[in-house]
Amino acid sequence: MHDTVPDTAEPRLIDHLIELRARLLRGVAGLLLVFLALMPFAAKLYALLAQPLLDKLPVTGQLVANDPAGGFFVPVKLAFFCALVISAPWLLYQAWAFVAPGLYQREKRLAIPLLVSAVTLFYAGCAFAFFLVLPAVFGFLARFTPDVVAMMPDIGKYLDFVLVIFLAFGASFELPVALVVLVLLGWVTPRQLRESRGYAVVGIFIVAAIITPPDVVSQLMLAIPMCILYEAGILAASWVTPRPDAG
Template sequence: MSRDTEPSHADADSAAEPRLIDHLIELRARLLRAVVGLLVVFLALMPFAAEIYGALAQPLLSKLPATGRLVAVDPAGGFFVPVKLAFFAAFLITVPWLLYQAWAFVAPGLYKREKRLALPLLVSAVALFYAGCAFAFFLVLPTVFGFLAKFTPDVVAMTPDIGKYLDFVLVIFLAFGASFELPVALVILVALGWVTPQQLKDARGYAIVGVFVIAAVITPPDVVSQLMLAIPMCLLYELGIVAARWVRPVERSKA
């Protein structure tokens, strides 16, 4: 009996090895395409790095006096900070391309119903992340800087460092972009069968408290930015409950 089974195990191992190699080759190709796409966009944005930084600084410059300017404390900051921003901008622009490469690699192993659910979630996640960044740039940053400038004593000249300003803005972008993913996260939890829409509805009070705690942790220490993150997250939580009602838990075969 053992002699009969040995060839079958050997055949299975010999068949699995080419499949693993094929997957590794496919993974390498997808990673290469993702990196090349990111580098192409980055190199295309490099000549406009200073203009991009100037546009990003407008929410702060508009709240400073007419003579207000940003300063570069680091002698090389005038060069490296715009380059850092160009890379971040390239990453934001190529997010759909990067996610497409990940999707193209994973999709063949998904069931049909999982594909129908995953693709809308992927598109929604990208759209919500961009919406969070846009909300932060056009509404949150001008409001926060206006609030801070209003309470700055007249004897104090606001001359922020360009590096610290960029770090501050990137943190705000990532915080709002990630927080706007809340409806997608709730839909995924319901699709996995970990919670139900009714449980999410019953836990609304705890969720609101958690949202305000998260907003206080990941935003700068001012009430304005905390409220401007917490209130949209509460609304997005309600949106997630509504969207989750249309989702059934994914059932996978045990074969």
């Protein structure tokens, strides 16, 4: 009798592993297709990414490649990052399709809006960083750079700097989703979030000072939206809470 349990459990485990492998292969295949489609435009993508800095440099300003192969590999690295960001919905769908059969109906109803919101907020954070933060940061830095210093950043270091900014703002814009998840898990309540607002603001400014470049402009441009997103997270958490939070 004891042998029947492993006999039924083993095929189910194998089925899950086969399904997981299929989902991983589909996700990687989609990512590679997008990457290959972006490869011919890698140089143009980098030129677009460098525009916020070039706009703040003198007319003769330009970026340099200290590594002889940097002129090739750096745009390729950017193309892969763009492919990863563009493929995020497809990758998340593969993960969702794998775990969805094991979820309850209420969990499915909540998970889909959370996933869509997470992707949308990450895109919004990256767009906010590109269109507002980078021009402001580079304008601030160029304004305080001595005239005798020629700003010609290395293309690899510039890409690393910008990617850190994108990841910082993209991840920080996930704050409302994180708060909703914490409330759904029962770790906090909307009332506790409201009562901890002062501590949260202090923590937000500390985080902004740590993950942004050492200038006041980028720190404020991250901290202020995060404070707004914190309030949005409280509202969203109150909306998904089954029982209305008194007070």
